[in-house]
Amino acid sequence: MEISAKQPLVLDNIAINLEGRLLISIDQTIAPGDVLSVMGPSGSGKSSLLAYIAGFLDPAFSASGRALLGDRVLTNLPAEQRRVGMLFQDPLLFPHMSVEENLLFAIPHSVKSGAERKLRVKSALETADLQGYQDRDPATLSGGQQARIALMRVLLAEPGALLLDEPFSKLDAKLKSQTRKFVFEEARKRDLPVLLVTHDEIDADEAGGKVFNLENTEEQ
Secondary structure (H helix, E strand, C coil): CCCCCCCCEEEEEEEEEECCEEEEEEEEEECCCCEEEEECCCCCCHHHHHHHHHCCCCCCEEEEEEEEECCEEHHHCCHHHCCEEEECCCCCCCCCCCHHHHHHHHCCCCCCCHHHHHHHHHHHHHHCCCCCCCCCCHHHCCHHHHHHHHHHHHHHCCCCEEEEECCCCCCCHHHHHHHHHHHHHHHHHCCCCEEEEECCHHHHHHHCCEEEECCCCEEC
8 A cells, every 4th residue: 555655653652661661752743844853872762763663673672652654553563564664874785686676676566567667766866866877786886875775765665754773874974964965855855754863963953853852851
């Protein structure tokens, strides 16, 4: 089922615990096209929040509350049916596939036409300013190029929301700034609600939305 991108991502009284200790408690709504930045140090539960929303929270953690996309309750669904896109610290491109094959992999199976699938890949490469890179081995790309391909692969899957797990942290300062701008612009073009977890204040500033700080659990 195709999910409209123009729906809010609702974090409905989500609480995550580890060994009886509360790590994170959050109740927020992210409107389409907006970014919520969740800030906190390592071990504060930021990545666990994303894992809970995406459907792969480690069983060592316990969680309550719901994540919804519009009125659709994501936390009742298997991970593969939630239709949320996620970017990690590493691009995680498939090393045995070309750039084009990585992008084709993400396109929904409902798109049957081979010509249409190729056209979508071509458009994605143009958006990433990487025309002509379809046959390249991902390992030959720069860090910034890999990050752009990783984003386009996520977007080709037609997610209803975008989750960002410190995806800029391993880039140098110049690439970090360029990649931030690219990611946030592409998400806004598609009216995607975005949840960013980070410990970098510049990430949150560039995101331009609300900030939820886990150290004092206050929204800014």
